[in-house]
Amino acid sequence: MPLPRTRGTALRHRLAELRGPDVAAKALDARALAALAANPGCKRRAILDGAGVNKAALASALGSPSAFGQSQFALTRGNAFEAKVKADGGAELLRLVHEKLDRGAEPPAHARVPELAAIGPEGRTARTALALREAGEARGEWTLLDHPMLALDVAGSPAFLEPDAVVVHPDGSWTVVEIKSFPMLDGSADPAKVGAAARQAAVYVLALEQIAARLASDSAPAPRVRHRVLLVCPKDFSNLPTAAAVDVRKQRAVTARQLARLTRIEDIADTLPDGICFSPDLPAADLTAAVESVPATYAPECLSACELAFHCRARSRASGAVTSLGRSVRAELGDLTTVEDVLSAARGETGDPDDPAVAALRRAAHLRAEALGREAQALGRKVPAAGQPADALGLEAVAPCR
Amino acid sequence: MTAVFDPGAAATEATDAILRDTLHGTARGVVVDSPPGAGKSTLVVRAALELADAGRPLMVVAQTNAQVDDLVLRLAEKNPELPVGRLHSSDADPYDKALDDLPNVRKSAKAGDLGGLSVVISTAAKWAHVKVDEPWRHAIVDEAYQMRSDSLLAVAGLFERALFVGDPGQLDPFSIVGSEQWAGLSYDPSASAVTTLLAHNPALPQHRLPVSWRLPASAAPLVSDAFYPYTPFRSGTDHGDRHLSFGVPSDGSGPDRVIDEAAESGWGLLELPARHTPRTDPEAVRAVATVVRRLLDRGGAATSERSPDPAPLTADRIAVGTAHRDQAAAVRAALAELGVTDVTVDTANRLQGREYDVTVVLHPLSGRPDATAFHLETGRLCVLTSRHRHACIVVCRAGVSELLDDYPSTEPVQLGTLVKFPDGWEANHAVLARLAEHRVAWRP
Amino acid sequence: MSLIATLARLEAVSTGRAQPIATVRHRRLSERPLVFVPLTTAGEAGAPLGALVGTDRDAPHLLVVPQPRDRDLRFAFLSELADIVLPYIDTYAEDVEAAERNETDPETGKRVKVEVELCADAPQLILPSRAGVDFVRLLGRSMRFRRTAEQDPETPYPAPPRVPLLGRWLTHFGERARVPGSSLLLAMTDVLARHWATGQSTLEDQHLGALLAWIAPPQGETGAEAALRAELARDAQGQLLCPPAGPATDPAFDNKLLAPAFERYDRARTALAAAEDGLEADDRLGDLTAAEREIRALVESRTRPTWDAVWRGLDLVRELPEAGRVEERWTRDRWSFTGHRDRVAAGEPPQPRRDDAVTAANKLAAREREQARLEAQEALDDPLVMAGRRLSGEAFAGEVTEVVMAYSEGKRPSPRPLVTVRTDDRPHLGERAKVFRSLGGKPQSAEFVGYEEALDKGDEDGGVGEDGRDAGALLVLRVLDKMGRGKEPEEGSVPEKGDLVCFTLFEHEQRGGAKLPDPEETPWTHGGPPGEQVSEAADPLTEEDVL
Numbered sequence A: 001m002p003l004p005r006t007r008g009t010a011l012r013h014r015l016a017e018l019r020g021p022d023v024a025a026k027a028l029d030a031r032a033l034a035a036l037a038a039n040p041g042c043k044r045r046a047i048l049d050g051a052g053v054n055k056a057a058l059a060s061a062l063g064s065p066s067a068f069g070q071s072q073f074a075l076t077r078g079n080a081f082e083a084k085v086k087a088d089g090g091a092e093l094l095r096l097v098h099e100k101l102d103r104g105a106e107p108p109a110h111a112r113v114p115e116l117a118a119i120g121p122e123g124r125t126a127r128t129a130l131a132l133r134e135a136g137e138a139r140g141e142w143t144l145l146d147h148p149m150l151a152l153d154v155a156g157s158p159a160f161l162e163p164d165a166v167v168v169h170p171d172g173s174w175t176v177v178e179i180k181s182f183p184m185l186d187g188s189a190d191p192a193k194v195g196a197a198a199r200q201a202a203v204y205v206l207a208l209e210q211i212a213a214r215l216a217s218d219s220a221p222a223p224r225v226r227h228r229v230l231l232v233c234p235k236d237f238s239n240l241p242t243a244a245a246v247d248v249r250k251q252r253a254v255t256a257r258q259l260a261r262l263t264r265i266e267d268i269a270d271t272l273p274d275g276i277c278f279s280p281d282l283p284a285a286d287l288t289a290a291v292e293s294v295p296a297t298y299a300p301e302c303l304s305a306c307e308l309a310f311h312c313r314a315r316s317r318a319s320g321a322v323t324s325l326g327r328s329v330r331a332e333l334g335d336l337t338t339v340e341d342v343l344s345a346a347r348g349e350t351g352d353p354d355d356p357a358v359a360a361l362r363r364a365a366h367l368r369a370e371a372l373g374r375e376a377q378a379l380g381r382k383v384p385a386a387g388q389p390a391d392a393l394g395l396e397a398v399a400p401c402r
Numbered sequence B: 001m002t003a004v005f006d007p008g009a010a011a012t013e014a015t016d017a018i019l020r021d022t023l024h025g026t027a028r029g030v031v032v033d034s035p036p037g038a039g040k041s042t043l044v045v046r047a048a049l050e051l052a053d054a055g056r057p058l059m060v061v062a063q064t065n066a067q068v069d070d071l072v073l074r075l076a077e078k079n080p081e082l083p084v085g086r087l088h089s090s091d092a093d094p095y096d097k098a099l100d101d102l103p104n105v106r107k108s109a110k111a112g113d114l115g116g117l118s119v120v121i122s123t124a125a126k127w128a129h130v131k132v133d134e135p136w137r138h139a140i141v142d143e144a145y146q147m148r149s150d151s152l153l154a155v156a157g158l159f160e161r162a163l164f165v166g167d168p169g170q171l172d173p174f175s176i177v178g179s180e181q182w183a184g185l186s187y188d189p190s191a192s193a194v195t196t197l198l199a200h201n202p203a204l205p206q207h208r209l210p211v212s213w214r215l216p217a218s219a220a221p222l223v224s225d226a227f228y229p230y231t232p233f234r235s236g237t238d239h240g241d242r243h244l245s246f247g248v249p250s251d252g253s254g255p256d257r258v259i260d261e262a263a264e265s266g267w268g269l270l271e272l273p274a275r276h277t278p279r280t281d282p283e284a285v286r287a288v289a290t291v292v293r294r295l296l297d298r299g300g301a302a303t304s305e306r307s308p309d310p311a312p313l314t315a316d317r318i319a320v321g322t323a324h325r326d327q328a329a330a331v332r333a334a335l336a337e338l339g340v341t342d343v344t345v346d347t348a349n350r351l352q353g354r355e356y357d358v359t360v361v362l363h364p365l366s367g368r369p370d371a372t373a374f375h376l377e378t379g380r381l382c383v384l385t386s387r388h389r390h391a392c393i394v395v396c397r398a399g400v401s402e403l404l405d406d407y408p409s410t411e412p413v414q415l416g417t418l419v420k421f422p423d424g425w426e427a428n429h430a431v432l433a434r435l436a437e438h439r440v441a442w443r444p
Numbered sequence C: 001m002s003l004i005a006t007l008a009r010l011e012a013v014s015t016g017r018a019q020p021i022a023t024v025r026h027r028r029l030s031e032r033p034l035v036f037v038p039l040t041t042a043g044e045a046g047a048p049l050g051a052l053v054g055t056d057r058d059a060p061h062l063l064v065v066p067q068p069r070d071r072d073l074r075f076a077f078l079s080e081l082a083d084i085v086l087p088y089i090d091t092y093a094e095d096v097e098a099a100e101r102n103e104t105d106p107e108t109g110k111r112v113k114v115e116v117e118l119c120a121d122a123p124q125l126i127l128p129s130r131a132g133v134d135f136v137r138l139l140g141r142s143m144r145f146r147r148t149a150e151q152d153p154e155t156p157y158p159a160p161p162r163v164p165l166l167g168r169w170l171t172h173f174g175e176r177a178r179v180p181g182s183s184l185l186l187a188m189t190d191v192l193a194r195h196w197a198t199g200q201s202t203l204e205d206q207h208l209g210a211l212l213a214w215i216a217p218p219q220g221e222t223g224a225e226a227a228l229r230a231e232l233a234r235d236a237q238g239q240l241l242c243p244p245a246g247p248a249t250d251p252a253f254d255n256k257l258l259a260p261a262f263e264r265y266d267r268a269r270t271a272l273a274a275a276e277d278g279l280e281a282d283d284r285l286g287d288l289t290a291a292e293r294e295i296r297a298l299v300e301s302r303t304r305p306t307w308d309a310v311w312r313g314l315d316l317v318r319e320l321p322e323a324g325r326v327e328e329r330w331t332r333d334r335w336s337f338t339g340h341r342d343r344v345a346a347g348e349p350p351q352p353r354r355d356d357a358v359t360a361a362n363k364l365a366a367r368e369r370e371q372a373r374l375e376a377q378e379a380l381d382d383p384l385v386m387a388g389r390r391l392s393g394e395a396f397a398g399e400v401t402e403v404v405m406a407y408s409e410g411k412r413p414s415p416r417p418l419v420t421v422r423t424d425d426r427p428h429l430g431e432r433a434k435v436f437r438s439l440g441g442k443p444q445s446a447e448f449v450g451y452e453e454a455l456d457k458g459d460e461d462g463g464v465g466e467d468g469r470d471a472g473a474l475l476v477l478r479v480l481d482k483m484g485r486g487k488e489p490e491e492g493s494v495p496e497k498g499d500l501v502c503f504t505l506f507e508h509e510q511r512g513g514a515k516l517p518d519p520e521e522t523p524w525t526h527g528g529p530p531g532e533q534v535s536e537a538a539d540p541l542t543e544e545d546v547l
Helices: A002-019 A030-035 A043-050 A055-062 A072-101 A120-137 A191-215 A249-271 A284-292 A300-304 A309-318 A327-332 A339-347 A356-372 A389-393 B007-024 B040-053 B065-078 B097-101 B149-158 B193-200 B220-227 B254-265 B282-297 B325-337 B378-384 B400-405 B424-436 C003-015 C071-094 C130-144 C163-176 C188-195 C208-215 C223-232 C251-273 C278-318 C326-345 C357-381 C383-391
Strands: A142-146 A150-154 A157-161 A165-168 A174-179 A228-234 A241-247 B029-033 B058-062 B084-087 B105-108 B119-123 B136-141 B159-166 B206-208 B243-246 B267-272 B300-303 B318-322 B344-347 B356-362 B388-397 B439-441 C034-040 C048-054 C061-064 C096-104 C111-119 C125-127 C185-187 C395-404 C418-423 C434-439 C442-452 C473-479 C500-504
Touching (some): A002 A249, A030 A157, A030 A249, A043 A055, A043 A249, A055 A284, A072 A142, A072 A228, A072 A241, A072 C251, A120 A142, A120 A150, A120 A157, A150 A249, A157 A191, A191 A241, A191 A249, A300 A309, A327 C003, A339 A356, A339 C003, A356 C003, B007 B029, B007 B040, B040 B058, B040 B065, B040 B159, B065 B084, B065 B097, B097 B105, B136 B149, B149 B159, B149 C357, B159 B193, B220 B424, B254 B439, B267 B424, B282 B318, B282 B356, B325 B344, B378 B424, B400 B424, C034 C071, C034 C278, C048 C071, C048 C278, C071 C163, C111 C326, C125 C130, C130 C185, C163 C185, C163 C326, C188 C278, C208 C278, C251 C278, C326 C357, C383 C395, C383 C500, C418 C500
Parallel strands (some): B029 B159, B084 B119, B136 B159, B267 B388, B267 B439, B318 B344, B318 B356
Antiparallel strands (some): A165 A174, A228 A241, B243 B300, C096 C111, C395 C500, C442 C473
16 A cells, blocks of 8 residues: 555654754653543644654743653652562562452462563564563463553554553453552542543553454454553552552543544644744744644643643733633633623623623623622723722622612 | 344333342342333333232332322323322422322322322432331332432332332433542442442342333434443334324425434434534524424324324424523523424423424534533433434534544543443534434525 | 623733622631641652641741651651640630530430530631642541550550541541531632632632732732742742642752752761760751751741731731621531530541441532532622622512512412512523522512513513613512511511512522431441441551651
8 A cells, every 4th residue: 555655654754844853753652642632622732742842842942831840759759669569570469450350360379570671662562562472372371561562553653652561361361550659548549640540541552452453363363451450559648559440441432532533633734834843943933933833722721731831821811812711711602712802792892782692791791790889891991000909809888689 | 143123022021020020029129221212101100000919018219290290190090090199298389280180199298198008109309208117118219310329328218129210321410519529439429329229239130121112213223322332222113113204395494404304314413504602502593493393384294103194293292402491491482483382492301201203402512612521411412312203303503523522531530430331422423423414504 | 600700700811900709708717717838748648748837927837847758757747736736726615605406316206406515616727729628638537547655555656645636627627628618627729719700710720829919919010920920930940939839849849959958867867876976966966957957948938938828818808898698607617616526525436437328428418508508698698699690590680660469368368469570680480480589688488470561572582782781571479478477468578669679599598408317227228237336447557658
């Protein structure tokens, strides 16, 4: 099939141009792939991720550095905990897999822990695939793959992923293991963090499913990749590991769909003017223009999910977009999208009074002004320099309704 | 499996097994999943009559007063001699006045007044205030999937054993305050009654009514696949068993063409141009009203296994479903302008359990700038797309598919909770994909 | 977010400062709140790093754990915290008044009134943010099952005497904070955000510094500018000018300042332990003290700005007059406080790790009731909140245009006057819908009879005037109660022509829910009785319970 290959090559070439000469592509990891679902409507993020642009470097070059950092205390603890979980040939980890996911199987008295070291990600990927195949042949035994390397095809390029562990059960099925250092307190854990772990694990499940499909032959069906992953965390306030099974079917479906949609980066790339480049070495003004040429859909949730968020927030605020106040704000505003449009419609200066959004805004403005003893027409107009904060609060005595 | 599927036989077999477990089984509870229109009410009435016949005092727990009154009426219709108690609240107009015409139905706000009757029926809220020395031998809990776990906790001491009946695909119960702190507990008070019941009693017999008598052959596969992927059901009728026709030919307008499409295929999508609108999108509201007006004006006639002679498609056989109450109000106002006053217009919550020949649905995501968990809730779309016997017409602005694709998926995950399947996002995609095959562009 | 609140946010954007979304204060603020600004160690569950705590804004107590991995130092911190918090609580526990409570008589099963003590006031804990409130719960959970040497001489790492008790109190405060409208434990960000809308998102409002910047920006600066500075500005060393309100610290602080300070402290301690004689020990003790002082200074530098911000927030909110029904809700907080005081005094065990089925259901029901109560009360107390309910069709206000006397049928006719109200609002009134107005603080109910021909029925859906007002509608209500026992209504109990009235479609008072079974009668559907109450075991301690 020569045609797709050519098109693929052309795209890779185009994406390299976007990245800038001599700028290596930033490999996508599971966290980045899982984050694709955080704001899938954002074309800016899609093209930057697709082209392997280092968004943190880009954000700094734009003058709005990202604020993601990790405390070394957390890092130390995370590493120490993982080491503890995997100590002793992973005995404790395998015990948890058996207890939480596969009680019917023979308890893992001893397990195979194949050596996965190899040179380069490609080498490690091949080594992992081989280990998985061999584990499948060792029916009836438990196998622990410590930090395997998986490749996942993302819009034509391979992304290399490194799960904490993959366990092959005696029945030949595979389980993804995520080891996290946030606690499970009395059996429950921070739902936001569990959600993030589940999305990340779903990426590994997808990658494993690609490998499993390749292992299928006429004589043997593809190994089953379990859709319940094992999340291992410290128990309560201790450093003892405990675990819970997490069903990632939903996250897997969402991520699979978003990965499939990533192919549209070609369409986005096609809409960009020639000569656009996101290299952090360019002057800030050029970069701003380049970034601006791809539309973003900024929302406050981006602040915790995207390195470029502060830049996009500043642009979104400058343009007066109401969504900079939150996605939900738009729900009742119809096709009014800027702060000034909404306020002027509410003041009665613009807008079609038959449009229910406009009518509701005017009623809201009127009711609000009435309750505050103000004029609706003055809505959102600057009050001449209020001295004390309380002056600006509009605390005219309005008797509560009887 | 080469045998031809016989819906009647399959349904009878299921019902027999349920009644056997209920009347003669040893388990304290029996759970029955009933997809839309699978004869849940018929089952409840039949089980009640057989339990009464067996001389076992029976209490029936339903969730709303309307459901309670409906059950009383159905029971009296099947057996006018049966002494039935209707336990009601002490509010004004606590029950349907039609009950006053039934000689063997006794009504009271005090359970003590209803002692010795074969069957006593009330809402879960009212039952919760009842105290008994001796529990009822048997109970039937209707709409058990819409009942909250804490509500079951309040009444479960009143009976020894119970038959739990409900539709798992409809809207889940909710609470107005956060209940995350109990997520993952087997008795999470905000979970559904059935979830708690089965968590504590996993060995209870569980049955499923396998046949929808309401949904036509055109609708059952879609509703089953999209909303009941692990518990599929079939339509009781086949393609060609039902027929919807119109005396007045199409005038070529969008509404008429979508009506014809829906009459032919069972589904119709009337698509308005993409635009972000407030909930009460005037154009979409007008489109809904126009479709209803045309349905009435065009002299519709429905033939089905029930009536081989064409039955006229009258206003009481049509319903409009919306996601929000203000949308329902706007549609009612628009219908009034067109001189239509007696077509039911309601939200999904209130349409649960109801049945019509044709439904017109304002898609929950139509015109929205963003999707929310509320709008994606599986049960909402399931209710809206499973009320019809003949055809369902969905009115929607273009762009919903993109809206779904752009929906951020960052849901938190509570350990220990069952993942609700399918999720709204996938179900919405499935329904949209199917509707797209029956798309008609809006042209007034 | 209601459209009125959305408008307030947009107004804030365009005026450059936060806008009011309440005209009165909807939360109780104690005259002597205990402010608590804790910090925690990254990556460790419940390992405190330090805190500022106290009731005197000019003299907070600084508590520091110079090495959070050291159990003894953590216990010392908790012990010190208990020595500050528990005496504060005790002052409120001792001051009581007589009150009555309905109880079920164990012998007759009847509801009877019992004379009991009610604490005259209750303590109040103020945390900077919601994350702080969660940390209070975490601390409570980590302490309440600890064993002291007195409780259990065998326990391997006995906790200081009052630590388990502090855990029980913090747990109680944390649990009470989940009850809508309660004020025993408040997050300053929540209190501020309840009363002002800023020009940023609710997510960004979680940052106390940014939130305050919008509400009271410094002279010559807009809220947006000040908030941005509070959020992101860093000094030459790369440290945030406005440190996060905690309990989590900024990673740059951990990595650049805290980690080296811990290292120096650890080195000094090792050196001290290795000292070979008294003289050397004295020297090395000096080093250790210096290292500890350095960590204390670091912790103070990160907590003091937040401490000051919390008090500034208190000043701002205090300027709003307290809403009328706050006192009633505070009384419920006092009952809650008194109840826990009594449970502690009666020697009951600490709160279990998980609620049983009945307790969980009772809590959920109570919170739903309180949520409905809060929503009703806030609207009745505050015309701006009521405006939101009017906009959403759940209430209407207008002028009485006509009152016609009418009577109920029956042997003893009672007054059922028909009141016509002209309103610009558009309530969602169904047939015979019940509506309520507040009459002397009590709800009076009326029934919707129907619409009279509207004044201007030019437009079917009501029509909107040029200024955004409706042309108005006339609706007729039948007043149902609160008119006395006589044939004629009591003076002032029926609105008169020309009166301005406001009716709600929601009820003003909440009915009590059904009584649930006692836990020992938990039905089979919910797992049956939980069985004999066993006292919860302490968390197992490992050699090193934090890494």
